[in-house]
Amino acid sequence: MNAKMKIALPAIFCMVFLTHTAETCAYYSLRGKTCLNLPQVSDDAQQQFFSGLHSVFSTVELLDRLGWNSPNFLINRTIIFIIIAIIPALFFYWLNNVIRRKRERAGSVETMFTEYSIRFKLTEEESDFLKAIAVKRDMPQPYVIFQSLQAFERCVDFHIKEFMKKNPGREELDITSKMLVDIRNKLGFQHIPLEYPLASTRNIAIGQAGSLFNKEGNAPIFRNVSVMENSPFYLTLKYELDKEEVRRLTAGQIVRFAFARQTDGLYGIQVPVAKTDGAGQIDLFHTVEMKRNQLRQYVRIETSLPLKFRLIQTHDPERSEIKRGELIATRLSDISGGGLSFVYERSLRLGDVISLNFDLPGSPFAGIAGKIVHLSLREAKTARLFKHHVQFLNIEPRKREKIISYVFEKERQMNQWR
Structure with missing residues (x-):
């Protein structure tokens, strides 16, 4: 509980208590009782006194309507006092717990960030x-x-x-x-293997070839360009002056860079020009907004079947959130003849190899090796989740055929209801 709460709570209690005591004592004193031994006064004086007192505390009208201005006055007012005192007490107790839990979570987040910084050897x-x-x-x-x-x-x-x-x-x-x-x-984000999707233009490899287009239209500005340099600030493309018609680009002009990434997909990015030297070099600003058409070989279907897996190989065991050999139960998100995906609260790392166990109708699958090829973060209401995309490794052809048959059967059933 902070300093303001420690002051406010007693103040509220004192105010309510004094109000209650003042009116109670005045009531009995003006009626000749022994409370505080005050002298008995006339009825007119009583009426004037109560009018002034109730104008301050604004309770007499309510008391008269409720019939509490009676010999049972003390008991009824005591009940009101208790209720009025308990409500703010409960409120401040709840507020204090909320603040305390928030501080504990903040401390936990700070501790985990520090642990990761040490694990990755950051200065x-x-x-x-x-x-x-x-x-x-x-x-x-x-x-x-x-x-x-x-x-x-x-x-x-x-x-x-x-x-x-x-x-x-x-x-x-x-x-x-x-x-x-x-x-x-x-x-470990300096090089993204070909089987992993790009998350930013900063991930594009040096030497990546593609074409440059205007924002609108399909006619290329330069048919053949390649990535010359990729810094945190600019993506630098180059083209050969003797093979391309030199066209003037201006700073701020929106262009499209299209390229195909082997075993991954077709990418299209739309970015503004930062600068150009007119001598075969173009600097583009970076972006994380990229359109990607995956080169998918197999049809994928959503499912929520139970899945168990174990981590069997990782490049950096010290940085892994999941221990090797630990059996973890979750559920599939989708499956295809080439792989599957699942969501879990702890993250594996790109390139990790896991052993998969799941059952399709009439076909158990045990010990299927798979490699993590892509990770995506999913924010839930109460926690963060990681979606893991897995590529099957050396799966037997007959087992792959069973998965493909399951996918097509599920797709056929779904089409019947559309």
Whole structure:
């Protein structure tokens, strides 16, 4: 309970108690009782006194209507006093518990962020910087920035956009760039394997080829461009002057960069031009808003069948929230011939290999190996959840066929009800 509450609560009790005592004592004293041994006075004086007293405490009219201005007056007023005293007491007790629980949660979040900072070997300056950009993005649980590439990229993108509005100098740009690069490397987000979807244009690899288009229309500005450099501030593309018709681009012009990422999907991003030198180099601003068409080989169907899994291989056991060999029960979100997904409150890491156990109608599946290829954060009302996308590894053809048959049968049943 804070200082204001400690003062306010006794004050309320005193005010109500004094009100009750003053009126009670006055009532009996003016009627010749022995309370405080006050002398008996005339009826006219009694009436004048009570009129003045009740004008202050505004209770006489209510008492008269209720019939409580009687010999049982003391008992009834005592009941009112108890009720009036208990209500604010209960309110402040509830308010105190709410504040206490909020502080405990804040302390727990702070502790977890510190533990993750130590686990990933961040310096104190790097930890403070990462916490600041997470808080600035209004993340209720800032430590999630260590676990989710998507959360990390969105926080970085928001910070950079706010930072660039201040027109920073070259020195400030260099310091911030180095800080972000070092943190990205320590968190393991510097390189995204081909089977994992991109979360930001900052994840695009050097050398990635594609085409550049105007905001509207399908005619390319430059048919063949490639990523020359990818800094925290700009995505730099280059094109060959002798093979492309040189066209003038202006700062702020909206363009579309389209490219295909092997084994992943087709991407399309729409961003403004930052600057161009007219000599084969174009700087684009970054974005986390990207359109992606997945190169999916198998049809996927939603389901909620029970699932059990164990972590059997991870690149960094010390950073894993789940221990190797621990049996965990959850439910499937969807399944296909190529893999499945599930939601769980603790996060595995990209590249982790797990053993899966689940049952399809008439077909048990035990010990199916799968690799985590994508993670997405889901905010629930009371907790955060992670959706894990799993790719089957070396699954037997007959087992894959059983899964495909199940998917098509479920899809057929669903189509009957549409």
